[in-house]
Amino acid sequence: GQQLNQSPQSMFIQEGEDVSMNCTSSSIFNTWLWYKQDPGEGPVLLIALYKAGELTSNGRLTAQFGITRKDSFLNISASIPSDVGIYFCAASYMNYGGSQGNLIFGKGTKLSVKP
């Protein structure tokens, strides 16, 4: 089945650092989404991308829909302590027979604060 390979699995951040994570797949998608999940909460949508090559920002967050439609990255600039959490990429494909596509998720990138 389709899979999203998300990396890195985990990373430590120091306040002020920039952070990058990405998702890749061997399949083509027409929607890429990035979510953040805090402990004990559901995922919250950060950025949605709907066109190949699209670059979208949401405050300090920037995400891009890869031109091949098989990948996406998320950058966080000037990280702050409240950025810690788990970040998930998700992608959707459309069934061209007309039915709805479904989201598949990467396994997440866990951001923690450097000790």
Place this chain on the structure above:
Amino acid sequence: NAGVTQTPKFQVLKTGQSMTLQCAQDMNHEYMSWYRQDPGMGLRLIHYSVGAGITDQGEVPNGYNVSRSTTEDFPLRLLSAAPSQTSVYFCASSRRIGSSGNTIYFGEGSWLTVV
């Protein structure tokens, strides 16, 4: 997590018991889905619905039933709980998957333990 309400938040079941996780949304969304989240596995789709009266299986449907008698509600039933169903369950809804400008909302999660 605007508009998607899940109950209960926590539940402990004995093996073989049945129960229903409730999900309701008040945004008149066509699309609703259930995911389970396990450590290191990301979110996996159990069942989904593209509208009242229409349901379909996702990636991991075994042991679960769903129905969609109204637009607002999408309950998930565990027929005979097994320890392998210990997980965190998330309900999600959206106007339509893959549409430009669409947003997918998640509930806050239901933590289920089967002993």
